[in-house]
Amino acid sequence: MKALKYLLASSLISVFLVVSFGLNxxxxxxxxxxxxxxxxxxxPQPIEFPHNIHVEDNGINCMYCHTYARRSKVAGIxxxxxxxxxxxxxxxxxxxxxxxxEYWTKGESPRWKKVHDLPDFxxxxxxxxxxxxxxxxxxPVEDVKEICAFCHxxxxxxxxxxxxxxxxxxxxxxxxEANGGPGDCWxxxx
Numbered sequence: 001m002k003a004l005k006y007l008l009a010s011s012l013i014s015v016f017l018v019v020s021f022g023l024n025x026x027x028x029x030x031x032x033x034x035x036x037x038x039x040x041x042x043x044p045q046p047i048e049f050p051h052n053i054h055v056e057d058n059g060i061n062c063m064y065c066h067t068y069a070r071r072s073k074v075a076g077i078x079x080x081x082x083x084x085x086x087x088x089x090x091x092x093x094x095x096x097x098x099x100x101x102e103y104w105t106k107g108e109s110p111r112w113k114k115v116h117d118l119p120d121f122x123x124x125x126x127x128x129x130x131x132x133x134x135x136x137x138x139x140p141v142e143d144v145k146e147i148c149a150f151c152h153x154x155x156x157x158x159x160x161x162x163x164x165x166x167x168x169x170x171x172x173x174x175x176x177e178a179n180g181g182p183g184d185c186w187x188x189x190x
Contacts, residue, residue, distance in 0.1 A: 031133060033150040034175040040163040046110040047096050048160050055145055055156040062148050062155075063141070069126040069148075070135075080109045115161045116152060123190045150175065 054060045063069055068076030084104050091097045103110050118124055133139060133147045145156055153164035165171065176183060 029137070029139065031147075031150070032175075032178040034165075034171050034178065036166045036171050036174075038163050038166045042160070042162055043113050043115045045112060045160055047099050049096075050159045051155040051161060052157055052159055059142075061142060062145050063130075066126075070130050071127055073123075073125040073127065075126045077112050080104050115163050116167060118167060121189055123188055 054065070055062065062075075065078040065082060066075035067078070068074055080100065080103055083100055087097050087100060092101070100110070130144070130147070133150075134141060134144055139147065148155065151165055151167065152161070155161055172188070175181060182188075
Protein backbone atom coordinates (compact mmCIF):
# COMPACT_ATOMS: atom_id res chain seq x y z
CA MET A 1 0.00 0.00 0.00
CA LYS A 2 2.88 2.39 0.86
CA ALA A 3 4.48 1.66 -2.51
CA LEU A 4 1.20 2.50 -4.29
CA LYS A 5 0.87 5.80 -2.37
CA TYR A 6 4.50 6.67 -3.17
CA LEU A 7 3.99 5.85 -6.85
CA LEU A 8 0.81 7.94 -6.98
CA ALA A 9 2.44 10.87 -5.19
CA SER A 10 5.53 10.85 -7.43
CA SER A 11 3.33 10.57 -10.53
CA LEU A 12 1.30 13.59 -9.43
CA ILE A 13 4.46 15.59 -8.77
CA SER A 14 5.79 14.70 -12.24
CA VAL A 15 2.50 15.70 -13.89
CA PHE A 16 2.49 18.96 -11.92
CA LEU A 17 6.06 19.80 -13.00
CA VAL A 18 5.43 18.96 -16.65
CA VAL A 19 2.19 20.96 -16.73
CA SER A 20 3.67 23.88 -14.78
CA PHE A 21 6.68 24.22 -17.03
CA GLY A 22 4.88 23.25 -20.23
CA LEU A 23 2.17 25.92 -20.03
CA ASN A 24 4.75 28.61 -19.77
CA UNK A 25 5.91 28.37 -23.41
CA UNK A 26 7.28 31.60 -24.89
CA UNK A 27 8.66 32.55 -28.27
CA UNK A 28 12.39 33.02 -28.82
CA UNK A 29 11.91 36.77 -29.12
CA UNK A 30 10.28 36.77 -25.66
CA UNK A 31 12.70 34.25 -24.14
CA UNK A 32 14.36 35.24 -20.92
CA UNK A 33 18.00 34.24 -20.55
CA UNK A 34 18.80 33.04 -17.04
CA UNK A 35 20.63 35.45 -14.75
CA UNK A 36 23.84 34.69 -12.99
CA UNK A 37 27.47 34.72 -13.91
CA UNK A 38 30.51 32.56 -13.50
CA UNK A 39 34.03 33.80 -13.01
CA UNK A 40 36.01 30.72 -13.88
CA UNK A 41 39.56 29.96 -14.77
CA UNK A 42 40.56 30.69 -18.36
CA UNK A 43 41.08 27.53 -20.37
CA PRO A 44 44.31 27.86 -22.36
CA GLN A 45 43.94 26.84 -25.98
CA PRO A 46 46.60 25.72 -28.45
CA ILE A 47 45.71 28.71 -30.64
CA GLU A 48 43.94 31.87 -29.54
CA PHE A 49 40.66 31.84 -31.45
CA PRO A 50 39.16 35.36 -31.64
CA HIS A 51 35.38 34.87 -31.59
CA ASN A 52 34.93 38.64 -31.68
CA ILE A 53 36.63 38.97 -35.09
CA HIS A 54 34.76 36.02 -36.60
CA VAL A 55 31.30 36.69 -35.13
CA GLU A 56 31.06 40.44 -34.61
CA ASP A 57 33.49 41.92 -37.14
CA ASN A 58 32.95 39.40 -39.97
CA GLY A 59 29.36 38.40 -39.19
CA ILE A 60 30.01 34.65 -39.38
CA ASN A 61 27.06 32.68 -37.99
CA CYS A 62 27.81 30.43 -35.00
CA MET A 63 26.26 27.47 -36.83
CA TYR A 64 28.58 27.89 -39.80
CA CYS A 65 31.51 26.69 -37.70
CA HIS A 66 29.56 24.72 -35.09
CA THR A 67 27.54 22.79 -37.67
CA TYR A 68 26.52 19.98 -35.33
CA ALA A 69 24.55 22.33 -33.05
CA ARG A 70 21.45 22.11 -35.25
CA ARG A 71 21.43 18.31 -35.41
CA SER A 72 23.15 16.74 -32.42
CA LYS A 73 23.82 16.86 -28.71
CA VAL A 74 27.11 18.70 -29.12
CA ALA A 75 27.82 21.83 -31.13
CA GLY A 76 31.12 20.39 -32.26
CA ILE A 77 34.49 21.90 -32.90
CA UNK A 78 34.96 22.75 -36.57
CA UNK A 79 37.46 20.63 -38.46
CA UNK A 80 40.70 22.34 -39.38
CA UNK A 81 39.64 22.08 -43.03
CA UNK A 82 36.76 24.49 -42.32
CA UNK A 83 39.20 27.04 -40.89
CA UNK A 84 41.60 26.56 -43.76
CA UNK A 85 38.80 27.10 -46.27
CA UNK A 86 39.22 30.80 -45.52
CA UNK A 87 42.67 30.95 -44.00
CA UNK A 88 44.53 29.56 -47.00
CA UNK A 89 44.17 33.10 -48.34
CA UNK A 90 42.93 35.32 -45.47
CA UNK A 91 45.23 36.69 -42.73
CA UNK A 92 48.04 34.28 -43.62
CA UNK A 93 50.58 36.69 -42.13
CA UNK A 94 49.08 36.41 -38.62
CA UNK A 95 51.03 34.20 -36.15
CA UNK A 96 47.95 32.24 -35.05
CA UNK A 97 47.03 31.50 -38.68
CA UNK A 98 50.59 30.40 -39.36
CA UNK A 99 50.32 28.04 -36.37
CA UNK A 100 46.98 26.73 -37.69
CA UNK A 101 48.60 26.19 -41.09
CA GLU A 102 51.38 24.16 -39.42
CA TYR A 103 48.73 21.83 -37.94
CA TRP A 104 47.03 21.61 -41.35
CA THR A 105 50.28 20.82 -43.15
CA LYS A 106 51.02 18.00 -40.67
CA GLY A 107 47.48 16.62 -41.12
CA GLU A 108 46.65 17.34 -37.49
CA SER A 109 44.02 19.35 -35.66
CA PRO A 110 44.71 21.63 -32.72
CA ARG A 111 43.86 19.89 -29.43
CA TRP A 112 41.11 22.26 -28.32
CA LYS A 113 40.09 22.06 -24.67
CA LYS A 114 36.47 22.11 -23.48
CA VAL A 115 35.32 25.37 -21.96
CA HIS A 116 31.60 24.71 -21.45
CA ASP A 117 31.82 21.17 -20.11
CA LEU A 118 28.96 19.51 -18.23
CA PRO A 119 29.03 16.47 -15.97
CA ASP A 120 28.49 13.10 -17.67
CA PHE A 121 25.15 12.58 -15.89
CA UNK A 122 23.67 15.69 -17.53
CA UNK A 123 22.02 15.17 -20.90
CA UNK A 124 22.07 18.52 -22.68
CA UNK A 125 21.38 18.66 -26.39
CA UNK A 126 22.14 21.67 -28.55
CA UNK A 127 19.80 20.35 -31.22
CA UNK A 128 16.73 20.52 -28.98
CA UNK A 129 17.52 24.05 -27.80
CA UNK A 130 18.31 25.38 -31.29
CA UNK A 131 15.13 23.77 -32.61
CA UNK A 132 13.04 25.22 -29.77
CA UNK A 133 14.38 28.76 -29.84
CA UNK A 134 15.33 29.21 -33.50
CA UNK A 135 13.65 26.86 -35.95
CA UNK A 136 10.31 26.30 -34.16
CA UNK A 137 9.94 30.04 -33.64
CA UNK A 138 11.06 31.22 -37.08
CA UNK A 139 13.74 33.18 -35.26
CA PRO A 140 16.18 34.74 -37.75
CA VAL A 141 19.02 32.23 -38.12
CA GLU A 142 21.44 35.09 -38.70
CA ASP A 143 20.75 36.19 -35.09
CA VAL A 144 21.41 32.75 -33.54
CA LYS A 145 24.35 34.25 -31.63
CA GLU A 146 21.80 35.87 -29.31
CA ILE A 147 20.33 32.44 -28.47
CA CYS A 148 23.81 30.91 -28.05
CA ALA A 149 24.62 33.78 -25.65
CA PHE A 150 22.01 32.46 -23.19
CA CYS A 151 24.49 29.77 -22.14
CA HIS A 152 27.79 30.85 -23.67
CA UNK A 153 27.71 34.57 -22.94
CA UNK A 154 28.48 37.24 -25.50
CA UNK A 155 31.15 35.34 -27.42
CA UNK A 156 30.91 38.02 -30.08
CA UNK A 157 32.77 40.24 -27.60
CA UNK A 158 35.39 37.67 -26.52
CA UNK A 159 38.71 36.85 -28.01
CA UNK A 160 39.03 33.36 -26.50
CA UNK A 161 35.86 31.67 -25.24
CA UNK A 162 35.49 31.85 -21.48
CA UNK A 163 32.87 30.26 -19.27
CA UNK A 164 30.83 33.21 -18.00
CA UNK A 165 27.57 31.43 -17.09
CA UNK A 166 27.22 29.03 -14.12
CA UNK A 167 25.82 26.10 -16.17
CA UNK A 168 24.67 24.40 -12.96
CA UNK A 169 21.33 22.73 -12.24
CA UNK A 170 19.71 25.70 -10.50
CA UNK A 171 20.70 27.97 -13.36
CA UNK A 172 19.28 25.58 -15.98
CA UNK A 173 16.06 25.07 -13.98
CA UNK A 174 15.56 28.85 -13.75
CA UNK A 175 15.75 29.04 -17.55
CA UNK A 176 13.30 26.17 -17.95
CA GLU A 177 10.88 27.83 -15.52
CA ALA A 178 11.10 31.20 -17.27
CA ASN A 179 10.87 29.82 -20.80
CA GLY A 180 8.54 26.85 -20.63
CA GLY A 181 11.17 24.14 -20.64
CA PRO A 182 10.42 20.66 -19.34
CA GLY A 183 10.34 20.11 -15.61
CA ASP A 184 10.77 16.36 -15.78
CA CYS A 185 14.10 15.43 -14.17
CA TRP A 186 14.62 12.60 -16.66
CA UNK A 187 14.71 14.99 -19.61
CA UNK A 188 18.14 16.16 -18.49
CA UNK A 189 19.35 13.32 -16.28
CA UNK A 190 19.64 9.93 -17.97
